[in-house]
Amino acid sequence: MKILVSILTICSFLLFSGNEKEHVNYKEEMNKTFGKNSExxxxxxGEVAVINIWATWCGPCIREIPEMNKIVKEYEGKSVRFLAFSDEPMSTFKAFQKKRPDFEFAYEVSFGNQKAINLLKSLEKQRGGSAIPIHILIDKEGQVVDVFIGASSANIQKIKRFLNEHASAE
Structure with a gap:
């Protein structure tokens, strides 16, 4: 009987803990993490967020940016923000741009904000992995709708479906 009660208690705790995480407002958490002096x-x-974690050394990250830039332009004027985070310093990005002067970001970009990177990567780790690029989709209420890894046409389609469902005209 004690074993059964213990198992039920643990299951209830896990069930309750999982629901708590689902109700975390990640917009609020990110705003706290960004700080007032953030770029x-x-x-x-009311804003939807499409967040990308990337790096200059990541081939798949670099290959997907032009396609993502098209999506940014397509959804201009809607209630959506596109944010890109790299844990590399801005100087690394500037050196990369000298080698690739055609490379552009239509996103809002943040470099070296390790607190923000840690918060965002913790979402991905909750789902059992760690690689980049990481995509995080946050709805208007601040809830994480999806977190996924990789640069692929399937992931681009996931982002477009999310935006078609959640982004609206201002």
Missing amino acids: IPELLA
Whole structure:
């Protein structure tokens, strides 16, 4: 009987803990993490966020950016923010751009904000992995709708479906 009660208690705790995580407002958590002096302005109520973690050394990250830039332009004027985070310093990006002067980001970009990177990567680790690029989709209420890894046409389609469902005209 004690074993059964213990198992039920553990299961209840796990079930309750899982639900708590689902109700975390990640917009609020990110705004706290960005801080007031961040190059990324606060995420506002009613905004949807498409977040990307990438690096200059990541081939798949670099290959997907032109396609993502097209999506950014397609959804301009809608209630959506596109944010890109790299744990590399800005100087690394500037050196990369000298080698690739055609490389552009249509996103809002943040470099070296390790607190933000750690918060965002913790979402991905909860789902059992760690690699980049990481995509995080956050709805208007601040809830994480999806987190996925990799640069692929399937992931581009996931992002477009999310935006078609969640982004709206201002």
